[in-house]
Amino acid sequence: MPLFSIPLSGLDAASTAMSAIANNIANLNTPGYTRERPVLQEADPIIDNGIAYGTGVKLQGIESLRDSILELQIGNETQQQGQSQAYVNAMSQAQTLFPSDSSGIGHEISNFFQSLNNLSTDPSNLALRQSVLSAAGSLASAFNGTANQLSAVRSSLDQNVQQTVGEVNQITQEIAGLNTQLAGVSSSSPGYGSFVDQRDNLVQKLSGLIDVSVINNGTSITLTTKQGAALVVGNQSFDLSTALDPASGVQHIYSQGTDITGDISGGQLGGFLQARDQTLPAMQTQLDSLAGGLVQALNSAHAKGFDLNGNAGGNLFSPVSGAGAAASMAVAITDPTLLAASSDGTTGSNGNLANLSAVANQAVSNGMTPTGAYANLVFQVGSAVSDGNTELDASNTMLQQLQQQQASVSGVSLDEEASNLLLYQRAYQAAAQAISTVDQMLQTAIHMGSGA
Numbered sequence: 001m002p003l004f005s006i007p008l009s010g011l012d013a014a015s016t017a018m019s020a021i022a023n024n025i026a027n028l029n030t031p032g033y034t035r036e037r038p039v040l041q042e043a044d045p046i047i048d049n050g051i052a053y054g055t056g057v058k059l060q061g062i063e064s065l066r067d068s069i070l071e072l073q074i075g076n077e078t079q080q081q082g083q084s085q086a087y088v089n090a091m092s093q094a095q096t097l098f099p100s101d102s103s104g105i106g107h108e109i110s111n112f113f114q115s116l117n118n119l120s121t122d123p124s125n126l127a128l129r130q131s132v133l134s135a136a137g138s139l140a141s142a143f144n145g146t147a148n149q150l151s152a153v154r155s156s157l158d159q160n161v162q163q164t165v166g167e168v169n170q171i172t173q174e175i176a177g178l179n180t181q182l183a184g185v186s187s188s189s190p191g192y193g194s195f196v197d198q199r200d201n202l203v204q205k206l207s208g209l210i211d212v213s214v215i216n217n218g219t220s221i222t223l224t225t226k227q228g229a230a231l232v233v234g235n236q237s238f239d240l241s242t243a244l245d246p247a248s249g250v251q252h253i254y255s256q257g258t259d260i261t262g263d264i265s266g267g268q269l270g271g272f273l274q275a276r277d278q279t280l281p282a283m284q285t286q287l288d289s290l291a292g293g294l295v296q297a298l299n300s301a302h303a304k305g306f307d308l309n310g311n312a313g314g315n316l317f318s319p320v321s322g323a324g325a326a327a328s329m330a331v332a333i334t335d336p337t338l339l340a341a342s343s344d345g346t347t348g349s350n351g352n353l354a355n356l357s358a359v360a361n362q363a364v365s366n367g368m369t370p371t372g373a374y375a376n377l378v379f380q381v382g383s384a385v386s387d388g389n390t391e392l393d394a395s396n397t398m399l400q401q402l403q404q405q406q407a408s409v410s411g412v413s414l415d416e417e418a419s420n421l422l423l424y425q426r427a428y429q430a431a432a433q434a435i436s437t438v439d440q441m442l443q444t445a446i447h448m449g450s451g452a
Contacts, residue, residue, distance in 0.1 A: 084392035093156075175202050240254065
């Protein structure tokens with residue numbers, strides 16, 4: 001019988017097992033590390049004359065303790081968290097452009113109509129007339145500034161899209177490289193789990209950037225977007241690219257020549273694209289509608305009156321409508337005598353100021369008054385941020401719960417590792433003692449033989 005080989009197999013198995021446990025302990029605080037476990041199996045017996053003799057133990061390999069279902073759920077939730085976080089960040093920037101307090105467009109609308117009320121007390125007063133024009137200029141500037149800053153936020157998101165696409169490409173290249181490395185390593189070898197951990201961590205990082213579907217092919221994995229655009233296949237990665245879309249004026253995302261911008265919904269890219277291509281353009285449209293409607297209503301009211309020279313009133317603001325109305329809004333007159341306050345051509349008349357003031361209660365945009373339309377904009381951007389924060393909080397909570405579950409499966413417990421280390425240490429000592437005993441037996445047998 002293989003007297004030496006049996007305890008030697010135990011010595012080797014216990015030594016390898018202790019190495020795996022030592023590696024677990026060393027990586028106790030390593031993010032993304034997956035606990036390893038030695039897999040031992042009884043060695044095949046030897047059959048001699050119908051009798052089976054045991055031959056010891058063999059190490060099948062080092063197993064990483066993973067839960068594929070949990071990893072899939074964590075990946076999906078990471079995509080949702082990335083999307084919500086990016087969207088909330090973008091909309092929080094936009095929210096600062098629509099204050100509801102004593103500043104911004106709402107404040108300037110109120111100031112303008114108040115200046116009309118002030119002028120009604122002395123319609124020929126040039127100082128009060130100039131105050132109206134100044135208030136009109138401030139109102140136009142508020143629209144201009146808000147529209148331009150809204151465009152700046154959108155441009156910033158466009159840059160974020162380009163930057164994130166670059167990060168996606170870098171990660172997919174690294175994952176393809178790890179697929180190559182794993183193809184050359186035995187799945188039972190001690191270092192195999194380390195490569196898988198690196199790849200899994202990169203997949204999770206990628207999930208935070210873009211919606212990802214993972215297909216596990218055993219040694220390698222295939223990654224696509226949710227709509228099927230290839231990102232990684234085996235040892236090959238497929239870079240995404242960006243190009244300026246002439247129609248929208250922003251960067252679109254392409255996969256192997258196909259525009260996939262509208263298909264991306266998860267990760268940071270999904271959040272950036274939702275804000276850039278949906279929410280912010282809708283806000284710009286409403287802002288332009290308010291600016292165009294307000295200008296048209298005020299110009300129509302102004303045209304009904306007469307200025308200090310007895311002439312019919314012209315445009316108070318330069319006519320604007322449609323896209324870009326808010327950004328191009330401007331006062332059409334600079335001479336306070338041209339303000340049409342009179343309703344009958346006399347200098348002391350203030351009758352047309354009532355027509356101008358009445359615009360404050362007219363429907364100028366989507367059936368709403370100027371202040372009502374602006375308040376609706378403030379509400380919508382606030383609601384977008386609030387809803388986004390609610391989704392983000394829910395996603396953070398869910399992700400934390402999933403990660404805790406994963407830690408219970410894959411995390412390292414010092415108590416458990418200490419217990420296992422003691423167990424394999426005793427097994428090692430026992431195997432060493434068995435070798436020593438066999439050696440003594442052989443030495444005794446040799447001496448007995450030589451003495452004969």
